[in-house]
Amino acid sequence: MTGDPSNFIDFSRPFVDACKNIFTTMVGSPIEAQKPQIKSDSNSRGDITAVIGLSGELDKGGVKTPYRAMLVVAFPYDTYFKVASAMLSETYTTYHPDIHDLGGEIVNMIMGNAKRDLKTLGYTSNMAIPSLIEGKNHSIKYPTGTTVVLIPFTSQFGPLYMELCYSINE
Amino acid sequence: MALKADIKILVVDDMSTMRKIIKNMLGQIGFTNITEADDGATAWPMIENGIKEGAPYEFIVSDWNMPQLSGLDLLKKVRATPGLEKLPFLMITAEAEQGNVVIAVKAGVSNFIVKPFSAAVLKEKIDKIFK
Numbered sequence: 001m002t003g004d005p006s007n008f009i010d011f012s013r014p015f016v017d018a019c020k021n022i023f024t025t026m027v028g029s030p031i032e033a034q035k036p037q038i039k040s041d042s043n044s045r046g047d048i049t050a051v052i053g054l055s056g057e058l059d060k061g062g063v064k065t066p067y068r069a070m071l072v073v074a075f076p077y078d079t080y081f082k083v084a085s086a087m088l089s090e091t092y093t094t095y096h097p098d099i100h101d102l103g104g105e106i107v108n109m110i111m112g113n114a115k116r117d118l119k120t121l122g123y124t125s126n127m128a129i130p131s132l133i134e135g136k137n138h139s140i141k142y143p144t145g146t147t148v149v150l151i152p153f154t155s156q157f158g159p160l161y162m163e164l165c166y167s168i169n170e
Numbered sequence: 171m172a173l174k175a176d177i178k179i180l181v182v183d184d185m186s187t188m189r190k191i192i193k194n195m196l197g198q199i200g201f202t203n204i205t206e207a208d209d210g211a212t213a214w215p216m217i218e219n220g221i222k223e224g225a226p227y228e229f230i231v232s233d234w235n236m237p238q239l240s241g242l243d244l245l246k247k248v249r250a251t252p253g254l255e256k257l258p259f260l261m262i263t264a265e266a267e268q269g270n271v272v273i274a275v276k277a278g279v280s281n282f283i284v285k286p287f288s289a290a291v292l293k294e295k296i297d298k299i300f301k
Contacts, residue, residue: 021286022285022286025286025287025288026191026285026286026287026288084187087187087191088187088190088191088194089194098186098187098190099187101185101186101187101188102187104185105185105187105188108185108264109264109285109286111264112263112264112265112266112284112285113264113266113284113285113286115265115266115267116265116266116267119267127265
């Protein structure tokens with residue numbers, strides 16, 4: 001993270017709210033955000049990690065500054081299978097091509113919802129295409145020079161982990 | 171349900187999990203005749219063939235953001251085709267921006283739904299389209 005830290009707190013709230021909204025509406029299970037923490041390594045906290053990029057400008061009093069951000073949602077296998085089972089009304093207990101794009105769809109929805117609230121904070125934003133990493137002990141490539149904030153969530157299906165990187169060229 | 175359960179529905183989305191979720195919700199609402207297409211470019215010949223074969227689709231549920239042919243471009247093709255000017259067309263999008271709604275309404279969308287949504291919300295939108 002670079003720039004004013006207060007920007008980052010404001011910036012992260014829409015993503016947390018959107019994630020809660022998506023789980024309540026489409027998974028049928030509320031989730032609880034835990035205390036955010038600075039992440040100092042690149043190891044995913046999950047076995048299936050969905051990633052999406054965001055870029056645009058922050059307009060503060062008519063001064064427009066470019067920013068870049070990345071949203072990550074990481075699921076342990078068991079959480080992912082239970083979430084997929086709830087959303088697709090079928091039981092999944094192993095990784096299957098049918099559920100490959102679910103993580104991407106979840107980050108896509110989070111980003112799409114967050115965009116609306118970010119706009120009210122002065123951010124214009126362009127979403128990238130989501131991607132998915134699957135496998136035990138994988139790492140995540142973060143943009144150079146950014147700090148990563150990790151926000152763990154608890155749910156009835158197990159833990160999941162949101163990560164946000166944000167950098168603004170001030 | 172006032173609508174016939176077997177109206178011919180086409181669900182268009184490039185994400186297979188989302189197609190399955192929408193199909194499941196339509197099934198929960200009571201619909202039984204649902205076909206899937208994995209983007210607008212696949213959906214368009216299916217819509218054309220339905221007309222040629224005398225069994226046209228009666229309701230399109232389409233995602234907005236798709237490769238090759240977007241939901242908006244699919245809608246424009248549908249509306250530009252004689253006989254399909256009033257084909258019920260529900261657009262689904264992940265982006266809750268007012269500008270998108272205006273663009274879709276100008277292009278002739280029947281209704282608009284923003285992800286995430288429940289089967290109850292989907293039913294409400296469908297009821298409004300077909301009332």
